[in-house]
Amino acid sequence: MPRESKKARRERAAEVCRRMGELYPEVRSALNFTTPFTMVICVLLSAQTTDAAVNRVTPELFRRWPDAASMAEANPDEVGEVIRSIGFWRGKSRHCVEAAQMIMADFGGEVPSTMEELTRLPGVGRKTANIVLNKAFGIVDGIAVDTHVYRISCRLGFSKAPNPLACEQDLLELLPQELWGPVNEQWIHFGRDICHAQSPACGECPLADLCPSAFRANGNPDKGKAVPRASKRRTKAK
Numbered sequence: 154m155p156r157e158s159k160k161a162r163r164e165r166a167a168e169v170c171r172r173m174g175e176l177y178p179e180v181r182s183a184l185n186f187t188t189p190f191t192m193v194i195c196v197l198l199s200a201q202t203t204d205a206a207v208n209r210v211t212p213e214l215f216r217r218w219p220d221a222a223s224m225a226e227a228n229p230d231e232v233g234e235v236i237r238s239i240g241f242w243r244g245k246s247r248h249c250v251e252a253a254q255m256i257m258a259d260f261g262g263e264v265p266s267t268m269e270e271l272t273r274l275p276g277v278g279r280k281t282a283n284i285v286l287n288k289a290f291g292i293v294d295g296i297a298v299d300t301h302v303y304r305i306s307c308r309l310g311f312s313k314a315p316n317p318l319a320c321e322q323d324l325l326e327l328l329p330q331e332l333w334g335p336v337n338e339q340w341i342h343f344g345r346d347i348c349h350a351q352s353p354a355c356g357e358c359p360l361a362d363l364c365p366s367a368f369r370a371n372g373n374p375d376k377g378k379a380v381p382r383a384s385k386r387r388t389k390a391k
């Protein structure tokens with residue numbers, strides 16, 4: 154593929170977003186939450202776990218500790234007992250309680266609504282904060298880049314970043330802010346439905362004519378080269 158100008162890449166990225174909007178005109182969070190606090194807890198629990206698994210434990214969790222005030226008083230071991238069917242439950246139960254304690258101590262019991270404040274909460278990185286800002290407060294301050302968004306961005310040639318955090322910066326630079334909002338959920342759906350990690354369905358992909366990895370990301374000599382390996386260094390991208 155000849156070298157692509159920035160302008161051409163921006164136009165291609167905007168067209169990708171337009172087609173994603175056609176594919177997934179109505180996207181909503183699969184997590185069951187009712188308040189900014191329950192949203193924070195849901196997203197915190199969802200790392201490395203399916204939304205369905207989170208939704209199975211949160212009814213009992215929020216029955217016992219429905220808000221920051223009650224969760225701040227909880228014993229992390231008891232929270233752990235309730236969420237132990239999901240991955241990394243020990244660390245997550247600690248983060249739930251510690252985040253609630255900080256919300257009570259530093260934010261008057263209300264979940265803060267800025268990126269800077271949200272990312273001070275234990276267990277909350279840019280990805281979680283972006284989702285909470287967007288879903289709980291209607292604020293679009295970035296793009297939550299999870300494993301699907303990261304993989305698709307790399308395959309589409311929008312990023313060569315070594316990790317999702319750096320990939321977010323590439324996307325923010327590439328896309329105008331008015332296109333940021335739906336990227337996370339639309340691209341997650343697209344990653345689950347079509348652009349799978351192992352066997353992307355390029356033959357039925359509506360983006361194939363825009364994608365430099367089409368028919369190359371799987372079953373050919375370039376397999377594995379399209380997506381840079383994530384940095385082994387731990388990053389706060391939760």
Ligand code: SF4
Nearest residue numbers: 348353355358364367
């Ligand atoms: S053409 Fe293939 S690799 Fe490219 S976005 Fe579509 S499914 Fe993914």
